Amino acid sequence: MVQRRIPKVRDLAPLMKFKKPTLDARKRRLQEAYTIYDLRAIAKRRTPTAAFDYTDGSADQELSITRARQAFEDVEFHPSILRDVSSVSTGWDVLGAPVALPFGIAPTGFTRMMQTEGEVAGAGAAAAAGIPFSLSTMGTSSIEDVARAGAGGRNWFQLYMWKDRDRSMALVDRAAEAGFDTLLVTVDVPVAGARLRDSRNGMTIPPTLTPKTVLNAIPRPEWWINFLTTEPLAFASLDRWSGTVAQLLDTMFDPTVTFDDLAWIKDQWPGKLVVKGVQNVDDAKRLAGMGVDAVLLSNHGGRQLDRAPIPFHLLPEVVREVGMDTEVHVDTGIMSGSDIVASIAMGARFTLVGRAYLYGLMAGGREGVDRTIEILRAQVVRTMKLLGVNSLEELNPSHVTQLERLGPRPVSTR
Template sequence: MIRLEPFERDPVRRRLAHCHDLDDLRRVARRRTPRAVFDYVDGGADDEISMAANVEAFHRWRFTPRSLNDVSSADTATRLFDRPAALPLVLAPTGYTRMMHPVGEPAVARVAARRGVPYTLSTVGTTSVEDLAATAGHPDLWFQLYVWKDRKTSWELVERAAAAGYRVLEVTVDTAVSGHRGRDVRNGLTIPPSLTVRTVLDLGSRPGYWTRMLRSPGLEFANLTGANGVPGSVTMENMADQFGPVTWEDIAELRRRWSGPLVVKGPVGPDDARRAVDAGVDGLHLSNHGGRQLDRLMPPIDTLPDVRAAIGDDVCVLVDSGIRHGADLAVAVALGADAGAIGRAYLYGLMAGGIRGVDRALELLTAQFTRTLQLLGVSSVQELRAHGPELLRREPR
């Protein structure tokens, strides 16, 4: 007997109920968000070769499961810097988050807290370190630092993060100059959005977005209000002009100033990984900025085995850029990562349905990862890591 699905009155719940993977969330986000805003999230640098290669690199791995094991349940929990996490996953820092939806960083952090995974606030977030700590209710907040040409601004941000109770400091090292993001340049994207004729027409076609933004406080670089040399409204092209190249001397200075776990985030190879560990760094976050900085970079997942071999098993290694499914997360752990990190994945959910969209994104990833563990014949993250080499084969190009 065919039974009609009952009509769901709540439009957000109705939309999200029909999102069965992150691609579905992306499609909804694209429909509901102005082109310039969606392209800021969805786009990459130059020809977007790195961005496409990041996803493709995960898809080249094939599973070789273990059979006849009891996988009636799977334990997805792990530990990151001596704290429990419900999933080997970190929500990576994203800039201008309230531009995607006015609930912004606090909503994302609340979902992360509820799901038991760390959340990382960006230096160029739209919520300050103090406000997020006061409102998110998250026991494991991380802070991502861009090192500024004015080092005084950088050290003040580190002090503020420590005073607000952030546990882990990530320093991003691949923004000596800004990547060329063609979509943003063509769209004329600024903070706040420039109301060109094209932008007005685009906003007019999405009244829900426009209404939410008008009812919300204005966008600003909340951590940088009044900072030296930071203009009130900058283009995505010249924002990184405020950043300075990060040097080994800066890493040493940060190690002196930050007593908690210190992580270097960027396209780090084996040699630099060893040097970073020797300099007192506690973790490495392998990342090519989601393909948004230097184009034609190797996907971080492809550098992971060599980095892990170079530094051994005792240093925490995270990897991002290209994770779109729980199976990608399983590949990362099997190759030696302690956790994966996502940015676009949860922003698609945020644009599609606010805080409930973020929760839907994490719900999907959790279910996919759990199912992948069971179908691989392993019952825990630790077992996946231990048997990783025998569970994977790489498909030739």
């Protein structure tokens, strides 16, 4: 029989460790977030539905983003054992300059609507972490304010080519004068995608107040207090807009843009040029032939063409065709450091995260963005160590198998 006794306090003390209470509510909730999905759950609780859904949603049935995330979840890693991984290096050169981590912050629109600190929080966090921050044409902080917030870091500017060419290039000139070193030209938005969540939520700039939105706001007073007591939304590219996001995109964006226009932009820009939104090998080869510095494989986070190609699946073939001469970057669907490591192993030079950054921002402002970067950094380091590699240069396709749930159906020869 088991012999029992009454425990003594001195025996229990070493076995019990009480957690110190954290009085700061923001710090407390961020400490309890261990993954990007945890940050997403916090963001959803704290942000009105229309603003959260603008970030979280994508186009039509949202198949593109679902498939992109599934592609990363279907990765099989192949670790090596008995390697000294007491320390690893997570940085290397991207576009001719060093980065501390193999990911940066992607350009996102209407960011201060998600959380009042907006792009300033993102740029400051990125500079502190030694990674690039990208400001969108549809960003809600000025080019100059972002440059100040990200002083000492690398700031990139994302351009949509408008119907008004002079206005577009005025933005490019401002970015160059403010010290932005890279221009990302987005080429997958000839028209706006069908973002049904935004339509159903009546997503407008500023928000449309209805009985439903007012009720939705009651348990989220901090968001509304911040929104109503800080500076009105000011865009990097325009002052005000009253209408839906889709109407704004259709008013501004030019469906006539061609490769010739891109060549013209390249001639105007003094820094590095990345083309964002590449979705097939032939276009990647043509861009490489034009001398762009990088192609960014992206389907716009699933927010444009639904059922678009999965960027991560495109990666090996594009790297094989153009990777010797042109850097290949990738985004869409990245929700963990393991996704980033898999991308680097398959040949990507760099990755960009958009939603992951916004979930952190909505969860806790600047501190939430810092937490996003911290989570991803820790996951990158842990994955590299478990794979048995000490540096990004050691990662290669032998470390990864891309398992596929969806494959092309054989074409009938009849």
